[in-house]
Amino acid sequence: MPGRLIASTPLSPSSLTVRPLDGAGPPIRIFFFGGARAVTGSMHVLEVAGKRILLECGLFQGRRREAEERNRYFPFDPRGIDAMILSHAHIDHSGNIPSLVAQGFQGPIFATHATRDLCAIMLRDSGRIHERDAEWYNRKVRRRGEPELQPLYTEAEAIDSLHHFVGIDYGAPLSLGPSLRLELRDAGHVLGSAIVVLDCDTGRRTRLCFTGDLGRRSMPLLRDPSPVEDVNILIMESTYGDREHPAVSSMRTSLADVVNRTVARGGKILIPAFALERAQTVVYLLHRLLEGGAIPPIPIYVDSPMTADITAVFKLHPEHFDAEARAFWESSDPFGFRTLRYVADVEESKALNYLEGPAIIISASGMCEAGRIVHHLRNNIEDERNTVLIVGFQARNTLGRQLVEHRPEVRIFGIDVPVEAEVVDVGAFSSHADAVELVDFAKSCRRTVEHVFLVHGEEPQAQSLAAKLRSAGIEPVTVPQAGAFHDFQPGDVADRRASA
Ligand SMILES: [Zn+2]
Ligand SMILES: [Zn+2]
Structure with a gap:
């Protein structure tokens, strides 16, 4: 068996390993290593106040060879990172933490308590997937006599990495050193998601704000994103930088319409949904609709063991719910009711193939790339009575994206299948702010903002948002390339607060 690969190959000559942190050089340097002109693999490094801080350690998801390369080799030495800050539990932000720890990172990982609890489930699951993946790959290469691969990380390594998590509360400032202070604020994106606020005293007070993934206002369950004032350096996501979502308020009616229309045809509703939040x-909205008599009491199945596990974490953190959900929680379980069933074992999942009459099946994965939803699509997509309800972001080259694009035929398990079912894409369900909401967020910190960096967006979306920010008078805006870094010299960040 080959050994685990632990060598680091620098992405660029500007690799962190070449710069001593001895006070020489610019007081603030930010590297954009991943999630730059892309949505997955978020990873930025901040050098400030004698510390090297990693913001996110996301899994890069894409074609196998590139993903292998990017996920196995960090563009810096993990042993040289003092601390990590994690905005939320999604795998594109947290999914490479076990590799970071396995390759020598020894510091704390700061995140909210809910994020830590969610990572305990999601990283373990990710470890199991990597083990299965490597097994599948090795079976293939063994026959050809080619070298085998170790999993990117194992379930055991994922569990080990949990030791590094330090849970902190929203709005409770934490000192990371004599001139560096961290605070997490509500991001309104998923349970436990945070906006990262770093106050650095490098001769002049500089406030850096990293939005992580920013949610929408008035979303069910979650509180709204918190405003952040007096920001000097803003690193903002741009997933939907070119788009305006339908109003959040249309969510309930869209969902009820789809359910009623499909039930009238005698069909089933398949909902591919990310196990976290969506x-x-x-489920919560269906509960509310059912209770209000807006939809009939048809059977609802949540066919994803991971979704059931994550739902249990939601029940542990009602303190993060918005006022409406909290009031509802006091009288009933938002995630459990008579017609709802969480499907655990595979046999029961297979039995859903023989269901007669209307039903709703909520299953993962959210982009239809793997998991039980693929089987349900295979079984139901050729029936024109059925509906596939898309409620989340669908990346390029995924089955979900092909459905959203209304392709007449899609390939499932190697077979071309005609799409006869209705496909409905309900944009209102997005857990990411749209262009208007992103510009509003930047405006809310405008008077002091000296530089905006747009990350976590494919290039057209990021550039489109950059143009919108500039026309709103917010400049300069940079859409950094992967591997780029930016220095802030003393005096770059003017203290305009006095005049503001
Ligand atoms: Zn996210
Ligand atoms: Zn993300």
Whole structure:
């Protein structure tokens, strides 16, 4: 068996390993290593106040060879990172933490308590997936006599990495050193998601704000994103930088319409949903619709063991719910009711193939790339009575994206299948702010903002948002390339607060 690969190959000559942190050089340097002109693999490094801080350690998801390369080799030495800050539990932000720890990172990982609890489930699951993946790959290469691969990380390594998590509360400032202070604020994106606020005293007070993934206002379950004032350096996501979502208020009616229309045809509704947040939002809304008599009491199945596990974490953190959900929680379980069933074992999942009459099946994965939803699509997509309800972001080259694009035929398990079912894409369910909401967020910190960096967006979306920010008078805006860094010299960040 080959050994684990632990060598680091620098992405660029500007690799962190070449710069001593001895006070020489610019007081603030930010590297954009991942999630730059892309949505997955978020990873930025901040050098400030004698510390090297990693913001996110996301899994890069894409074509196998590139993903292998990017996920196995960090563009810096993990042993040289003092601390990590994690905005939320999604795998594109947290999914490479076990590799970071396995390759020598020894510091704390700061995140909210809910994020830590969610990572305990999601990183373990990710470890199991990497083990299965490597097994599948090795079976293939063994026959050809080619070298085998170790999993990117194992379930055991994922569990080990949990030791590094330090849970902190929203709005409770934490000192990371004599001139560096961290605070997490509500991001309104998923349970436990945070906006990262770093106050650095490098001769002049500089406030850096990293939005992580920013949610929408008035979303069910979650509180709204918190405003952040007096920001000097803003690193903002741009997933939907070119788009305006339908109003959040249209969510309930869209969902009720789809359910009623499909039930009238005698069909089933398949909802591919991310196990974190989207599935709980859909279940909660269905509960509210049912209770209000807006939809009939048809059977609802949540066919994803991981969704069931994550739902249990939601029940542990009602303190993060918005006022409406909290009031509802006091009288009933938002995620459990008579017609709802969480499907655990595979046999029961297979039995859903033989269901007669209308039903709702909520299953993962959210982009239809793997998991039980693929089987349900295979079984139901050729029936024109059925509906596939898309409630989340669908990346390029995924089955979900092909459905959203209304392709007449899609390939499932190697077979071309005609799409006869209705496909409905309900944009209102997005857990990411749209262009208007992103510009509003930047405006709310405008008077002091000296530089905006747009990350976590494909290039057209990021550039489109950059143009919108500039026309709103917010400049300069940079859409950094992966591997780029930016220095802030003393005096770059003017203290305009006095005049503001
Ligand atoms: Zn996210
Ligand atoms: Zn993300």
